[in-house]
Amino acid sequence: MRTWSVAVQEAEWTIAQGEQWVVTGPMASGKTTLALALHREALEESALVTFGGQAASSGSDWAAARYHASIEYDFRTVDEVLSYEQVNDINPFEVRPPERKARVAFKKLRAWCERVFELGPLLDRWTVQLSNGEQRRVMLACAILRQTPLLILDDPFAGLDPQMQQRLREVLAALVEQGRTLVVMVRHEDEIPPCMTHHLKLRQWRIVRKGRYQKPLTEATPMTFKKNPPSLKTPVVIEVKDLTLPIDGRMLFEHFDWDVHQGERWLIVGPNGSGKTTLLSLISGDHPFAYACEIQRFGVKPGPGVPLWSIRSRIATVSPESQVCLDAQQTVESALFSGCFDAEGNRLRPTAAQRKQAMQLVAALGLHEHLHATLGTLSAGVVRLMLVIRALVPQPALLLLDEVCMNLEVAETKKLLRLLKTLFERTPTLTVICIAHRADHIPFGFDRCLQLGR
Numbered sequence: 001m002r003t004w005s006v007a008v009q010e011a012e013w014t015i016a017q018g019e020q021w022v023v024t025g026p027m028a029s030g031k032t033t034l035a036l037a038l039h040r041e042a043l044e045e046s047a048l049v050t051f052g053g054q055a056a057s058s059g060s061d062w063a064a065a066r067y068h069a070s071i072e073y074d075f076r077t078v079d080e081v082l083s084y085e086q087v088n089d090i091n092p093f094e095v096r097p098p099e100r101k102a103r104v105a106f107k108k109l110r111a112w113c114e115r116v117f118e119l120g121p122l123l124d125r126w127t128v129q130l131s132n133g134e135q136r137r138v139m140l141a142c143a144i145l146r147q148t149p150l151l152i153l154d155d156p157f158a159g160l161d162p163q164m165q166q167r168l169r170e171v172l173a174a175l176v177e178q179g180r181t182l183v184v185m186v187r188h189e190d191e192i193p194p195c196m197t198h199h200l201k202l203r204q205w206r207i208v209r210k211g212r213y214q215k216p217l218t219e220a221t222p223m224t225f226k227k228n229p230p231s232l233k234t235p236v237v238i239e240v241k242d243l244t245l246p247i248d249g250r251m252l253f254e255h256f257d258w259d260v261h262q263g264e265r266w267l268i269v270g271p272n273g274s275g276k277t278t279l280l281s282l283i284s285g286d287h288p289f290a291y292a293c294e295i296q297r298f299g300v301k302p303g304p305g306v307p308l309w310s311i312r313s314r315i316a317t318v319s320p321e322s323q324v325c326l327d328a329q330q331t332v333e334s335a336l337f338s339g340c341f342d343a344e345g346n347r348l349r350p351t352a353a354q355r356k357q358a359m360q361l362v363a364a365l366g367l368h369e370h371l372h373a374t375l376g377t378l379s380a381g382v383v384r385l386m387l388v389i390r391a392l393v394p395q396p397a398l399l400l401l402d403e404v405c406m407n408l409e410v411a412e413t414k415k416l417l418r419l420l421k422t423l424f425e426r427t428p429t430l431t432v433i434c435i436a437h438r439a440d441h442i443p444f445g446f447d448r449c450l451q452l453g454r
Helices: 031-041 100-116 132-145 162-177 276-284 308-312 320-324 332-336 352-365 380-392 410-426
Strands: 003-008 011-016 021-024 046-050 150-154 181-185 198-203 206-212 236-247 250-261 265-269 294-297 315-318 398-402 431-435 448-451
Touching: 003 031, 011 181, 011 206, 021 031, 031 046, 031 150, 031 181, 046 132, 100 132, 100 162, 132 150, 132 162, 162 181, 236 276, 236 431, 250 431, 265 276, 276 294, 276 315, 276 398, 276 431, 315 380, 320 380, 332 380, 352 380, 352 410, 380 410
Parallel strands: 021 181, 021 198, 046 150, 150 181, 265 431, 265 448, 315 398, 398 431
Antiparallel strands: 003 011, 198 206, 236 250, 236 294
């Protein structure tokens, strides 16, 4: 029987083949670090998928290329990424035996992955075109296709829509039936797969519990939506007219109209790939198609005489993409004030009032001890909280929140939502648009819902 071990401070954690481990712990407890360490110790027998900072150790760098201008874009299709050669990192110039049995088994397993992760419609698309959720499904498929006895999944449910989260639970149960050993790091008790048999709990890189897993009593809160009330008699902040956007042969939006008034709080929901993040990037001006469609922000459209920064300086965004593109060598204190720009795009020095507000938010979220730390040394959750403060410092007129609570533990999520509730109540004219996949990740006061579909 195979076993795998990794040192955790003065203790040693051993996993026996056939044991299914769930790892939990508060923010910065070391879950992702442990996943990386375990993968290093069992490099030849394990596959790792980790989504901290939107990075993945599933064997290809195309995930990072999607958001990093400094990395050459990878224009491989999903079909190419899931090929036998790519998954197994085979050099095309290497002379190898035909491996017919291995290829037949791979083909059968790949067909199963395509079906359970609904990858068929994605096969001809470039990986750089995928949404966050679609990207994650491909990463999971890559790891499963390696057919290693040990599969390490760090926060695998984050960013997936509720239907795909349930599908992933079924996939993990099937992998256990196939004889795989799983190690799954989670942030929410209701995300723990039913097939888990053992539980490891961490705190500050120390083991505080290790033993048999006992199923919790908590269950996921279903997403419920109120009927949209009539629009407020306030100015229109966002006006989308007849938006038609084809993406790789399919219509993501077709004759789409949408108005957002000042002070409204909108929730955008829908399955992965339905266009939620794309819509926010069109509004913020980050998407290239933003200049070719009828979208007015604050009553104007960028063009001759209307520079983009005159609009973007009034908009703040928190998203997984913005987190990926941060400078890992920058300190938290420096990053907090890096989002202040004027109408020409020049970076502004923070005012005394802005510095005071930022320090108050730092205190409210308990980030004082991290002020002088570099971003690359911090957990994804701490960086996400810093990004929220960074977005609020310039006092924007429009706030775009894309999965703002992703990578946060339950305690930090509650703390952040309490803070946002207070801020939103104090600034009734602030317009906010939010994307979320969990009911407990929706800030207070969102009474309008835009539901997108495939």
